[in-house]
Amino acid sequence: MASTPIKKLSKGIQEVLIFKNEEDVSVSLAKLTAELSEKYTNDKGKFTVVLSGGTLIDSLRKLLEAPYKDSVNWAKWHVFWVDERVVPKNHPDSNYKLAYDGFLSKVPIPSGQVYAINDSLSAEGAADDYEACLKHLVNTGVLELSTTTGFPKFDLMLLGMGPDGHIASLFPGHPLLKEKHRWVTYITNSPKPPPVRITFTFPVINASANIALVVTGPGEAGAVAKALRPDHLPVEMVSLDGEFTWFLDKDAASKLPY
Numbered sequence: 213m214a215s216t217p218i219k220k221l222s223k224g225i226q227e228v229l230i231f232k233n234e235e236d237v238s239v240s241l242a243k244l245t246a247e248l249s250e251k252y253t254n255d256k257g258k259f260t261v262v263l264s265g266g267t268l269i270d271s272l273r274k275l276l277e278a279p280y281k282d283s284v285n286w287a288k289w290h291v292f293w294v295d296e297r298v299v300p301k302n303h304p305d306s307n308y309k310l311a312y313d314g315f316l317s318k319v320p321i322p323s324g325q326v327y328a329i330n331d332s333l334s335a336e337g338a339a340d341d342y343e344a345c346l347k348h349l350v351n352t353g354v355l356e357l358s359t360t361t362g363f364p365k366f367d368l369m370l371l372g373m374g375p376d377g378h379i380a381s382l383f384p385g386h387p388l389l390k391e392k393h394r395w396v397t398y399i400t401n402s403p404k405p406p407p408v409r410i411t412f413t414f415p416v417i418n419a420s421a422n423i424a425l426v427v428t429g430p431g432e433a434g435a436v437a438k439a440l441r442p443d444h445l446p447v448e449m450v451s452l453d454g455e456f457t458w459f460l461d462k463d464a465a466s467k468l469p470y
């Protein structure tokens with residue numbers, strides 16, 4: 213199961229891996245995720261993983277195959293969402309449903325360690341509730357706080373990026389980009405439907421120990437090219453002490469000047 217990037221670049225703290233195709237991205241992403249799972253499980257007895265919606269979930273499919281399906285210590289995983297649409301958990305727009313159907317239902321992560329939003333609340337209520345859940349998990353020792361910023365520090369965030377450069381539900385030009393205090397907030401006018409969502413804020417994203425940003429296909433090539441030049445897309449506001457790796461296929465990298 214080898215998949216070597218056809219190109220490796222670095223931009224500041226960010227490492228950019230470009231693969232021949234989405235299949236190779238998926239193979240390499242599984243390898244990184246399994247390695248980090250082993251590292252954090254060995255070091256701390258748990259692994260805190262944050263998922264996004266979109267095509268990311270399909271790109272995690274290699275974790276459902278040998279050797280990872282049986283070798284990963286799934287019992288130690290704690291799963292969160294970087295953003296979630298405020299819809300019932302069985303709604304086709306739900307990121308929980310997308311992840312459950314495509315990934316979580318196929319691996320033995322204890323259900324009490326999968327932290328979905330409370331879908332009976334308003335957006336504001338659901339954001340408050342999710343933030344309270346994270347604070348409770350800090351008190352019980354599941355989550356740690358960044359010693360530099362005091363925001364919760366997740367072991368791995370698996371993120372996608374939209375064609376406009378958004379990550380999580382943090383969209384270009386939106387006032388939420390400037391949120392400095394909240395851990396989780398809400399948006400009722402998301403330009404990407406559905407409009408009502410909750411989302412982690414940049415201080416939480418930036419406290420991560422590792423971020424894997426997975427972008428495949430030609431739709432985001434313009435945003436990839438822009439983000440990897442000096443410019444101002446939300447995705448560029450990621451700046452962390454940990455590791456930030458872009459996983460691109462050749463299509464997503466097709467507008468890069470290199």
Ligand SMILES: O=C(O)[C@H](O)[C@@H](O)[C@H](O)[C@H](O)COP(=O)(O)O
Nearest residue numbers: 264265266267268372373374380
């Ligand atoms: O709830 C959401 O809409 C997602 O979490 C969102 O932030 C997604 O990650 C990007 O829009 C990329 O989506 P694609 O991978 O489908 O392009």
